[in-house]
Amino acid sequence: MSASLSRRDLLAVSGSLAASALLPSIASAAPANVAAAKGVTLDLKPMLLKLRHTWTIARSSSDEKKNGLLTLASGGITGYGETAANKRYGQSWESGEAAFAKVKAACAGLSPWEHLAWLERAEEAAGGDSQVVAALDMALWDWKGKAVGQPVWKLLGIPTGRMAQTTFSIGIDTPEVMKEKVKEAEPYPLLKVKVGLPGDETNVAAIRSVTQKPIRVDANEGWATAEEALAKIAWLKTMGIEFVEQPLPVAKNAEMKAVKAASVLPLVADESVLHVKDVPSLVGLFDGVNAKLAKCGGITRAYELAALGRALGFKLMLGCMIESSLGIAAAVAVAPLYDWLDLDGNLLVANDPWKGLVLKDGRWDLPSGPGLGVVPV
Incomplete structure (x- = not known):
């Protein structure tokens, strides 16, 4: 992707945005057989x-x-x-x-x-x-x-049969604890490992010693320079890592451009993308964008972000915060529009107050119940 849009690209983007803008307008109209709501x-x-x-x-x-x-x-x-x-x-x-x-x-x-x-x-x-x-x-x-x-x-017109597997996240800890977390994550086919602190190599090597599952990593802006990021990325490739999220702080766009040009792994924006309007500025800096409902403003905006990101040639990732099954269910509703999923926030919670979501072989089922499809425990 070039840093500037051609006329053809601009028309594609405009068409995608126009289509996405129609969806909530259509869905917002009250059906004729539904009584008008009074008072909220x-x-x-x-x-x-x-x-x-x-x-x-x-x-x-x-x-x-x-x-x-x-x-x-x-x-x-x-x-x-x-x-x-x-x-x-x-x-x-x-x-x-x-x-x-x-x-x-x-x-x-x-x-x-x-x-x-x-x-x-x-x-x-x-x-x-x-x-x-x-x-x-x-x-x-x-x-x-x-x-x-x-x-x-x-209601969103989301296609079935396109749900990607979600990663299960392993937070930073001692190598021994991280290995134990990997063993606990046995039911989940994909792993996401947090990096960005001293000891990255030791931690990732420890995890690789106990699993050959596909691994993606998230640096959360943790590497300070392009040189550090490129060295870490080159080593991570030898460990079979699939891609890297947010290697550098948001403000370092010049350095990020250099990292993108030389990286041997795909790079995904996380902290660099909050809202739909942020996506065009990331052309030439990243290969993919990670949307989260809590960042972009919900289901409607995540739908729009997917349309714009796809038109601009980005790979699309849908992530989450630490959330209950309620928040994850909302993300699941638009998840088939995205290539990569990191929807495990509820799996990290010990007292999830919502139920109804079903995970099979790392894939969330689209709920059959009305609305978001989850109910209080």
Whole structure:
């Protein structure tokens, strides 16, 4: 891909975006046989998730995650969504609470069928706290699916038979603990290993000593220079690694361009891509983009991001935060649009408060139930 778009590329992008923009508009119209919803009640409450293991990446470590449960009730139907804060973007449970209050006020008077109006007002009111916009979008789709008795993926027109296998993530720890985590991950056919701290080679070699499964790695901006990144990437190739996520900090685009030009492995943007509008600037810097609902603003925006990314020639990856099965179910609804999946956040949680998702041979089933297809435990 070149750093600039040809006229042909621009027309392809424009067509993809036009098509993606139509989808939520069509889905937002209330069917003639469905009674109009009157009055909407919005609420946000904390949802504390306990992790099976201490979760360590290049920049942080934690034993629990305080997410939020957003409920949208109208006409006797309740839709659910999940906030998942990320410190990297200045988010927290508290920032989500504050953003939610502003979003609630901004969206007063709207019907659940006015989906795009909700999103536009929420994105403006949230002030960049995309976790709240994502949770609201999830709840709107969940409500809508329940209102018409259909799974969200069917409302989106998502094709069946295209679900990729998800990776299972191994957080940074001592080599011995990481080897034990790999043994615990025996049911999962693909692994994702966190790197980006001193000891990368020791940790990856330890994991390779106990498994020959395909492995992908995520540096989470952990390598400081192009030289360091290229040296690590060259060594990782000898270990049979498939691709590398976010080798350098977001601000280092000049260095990232040099890494892309010389890399022997595909490179995938993670922290460098939050919203749909970020995707074009990554042409020439990465081979793929990793969307997450909590980053981009939910199901609708992930659908749009897939359309734009595909038109620009990127490989598409759909990831997640530490989330319950509610948040993962929302991602599963659009997952068949993506080439690579890292939808394991609920598998890392010891007290998942939602049920209904089914994983077979590393692939999530598209739920058959209405809405997002999950229910409280």
